[in-house]
Amino acid sequence: MTAMPETPAAVPSLLHAPVIDWFDEHARDLPWRRPEAGAWGVMVSEFMLQQTPVNRVLPVYEEWLARWPRPAALAAEPPGEAVRAWGRLGYPRRALRLHAAASAIAEQHGGEVPSDHAQLLALPGVGEYTAAAVASFAYGQRHAVLDTNVRRVFARAVSGAQYPPNATTAAERRLARALLPDEEPVAARWAAATMELGALVCTARTPACGRCPIADRCVWRAAGSPAHDGPPRRGQTYAGTDRQVRGKLLAVLREAVAPVPQQALDAVWDEPVQRARALDGLVSDGLVEPLPDGTYRLPLT
DNA sequence: TAAACGTGGCA
DNA sequence: TTGCCAAGTTT
Structure with a gap:
């Protein structure tokens, strides 16, 4: 003890x-707090709000719920559409995981967001916080x-x-x-x-x-509002990192309506080694799909 | 456990 | 101007 x-x-x-x-x-009168949001609205909002401010989420949330009012509607679309509709919210793997969660809900839960905490936790992209949040906010659980x-x-x-x-x-x-x-x-x-x-x-x-x-x-x-003493809070660096390159690469693919040639991706970053590493990472993450002809697009499957 | 993972607003 | 910070999850 x-x-x-x-x-x-x-x-x-x-x-x-x-x-x-x-x-x-x-x-605040937030859309995911209204009764009509339902458990799916709550779940979508929780994914979007992971590390992202409310004000930036609001417009994208409205678009998503209008386009995909139920999990099955999202699951019926290619994952790349979820990534595209994610826009500039950041951490686009969340879009992929939300799409995967919607598929799991459609296939394994009769299309309804589960109310059981353990079943929520088993969904892609749902961790300790999100499982508790959905169970509490959507289903009133303790x-x-x-x-x-x-x-x-x-x-x-x-x-x-x-x-x-x-x-x-x-x-x-x-x-x-x-x-x-x-x-x-x-x-x-x-x-x-x-x-x-x-x-x-x-x-x-x-x-x-x-x-x-x-x-x-x-x-x-x-106690007089004493300043934080312990170890420094971990900061995030961004400029010049693979993350920044990934963001630029994915931005090109989000805007494109047709597969993008390698040349268009090469234009976003001049350092070839880092650029290739970032693109490889996006592909292995399932955020980008390479085609046999050497072009790239958001994933269809 | 720590590092990776986007993006943009604000002090 | 620059660093901090924002409803975390995954590996």
Whole structure:
């Protein structure tokens, strides 16, 4: 047994009401939160929102749901169409995985997004967070939903740290479970509310503590809002990386209506070794399909 | 466990 | 201007 900070039994009841009441008043009217979105709408939004801001997701989400209102509709199209419709959301493998998830749902779940957490987790592109989010937001179940927002809220309000650890820890999962309201619908509301609080008030850089419903119970604030001490948070480099080259290559293919000759791809990056490596990577990832005549296109299968 | 994986807005 | 950050997952 590792000595872990205990969560006093009184803590949850002191946090639930103010956070949920705040959510009742300040929740954004996002399309995937409306009843008509359904579980499929929730799932599409969760894929798109992985590492991507809400404002950038909104227009693409609307296009997707209008074009593919059900999983089977998406599954009936080539995966390349999903990649094309993904636009510039970034991390296009998510489009491929969402297409694969839709196929699995169509073939193995009767076309309905499963409500079972384990079945959700087994879908391509669905990890710990997304499985809990879909089960909670779409089906009202009681799960610890630990995304970057919730982790930050708990780190500050309960653990007294400015930022959570780089990777989700067992202690964080334990804490999230301990804080979960007992009643299923309340727990689902709590999950959405804590996430929204992190997104709108308890933000990473400049938290708006003046608008926080639990500022007077925040351990981090009570400690004087000390700066993050631990190891530096892992930054992402981008310029000059294979990722940037992959992005440029795929952008050409997204815009093309016909297979693209090698020459058109060569034009996006002048360093041939890195360019070839990036293209190979896209092909092995299934994002690009090489044709026998030496041209390339988004995958038909 | 750490690194790979896009893109763009904001302080 | 540049680095940080955004509803993570996979290998």
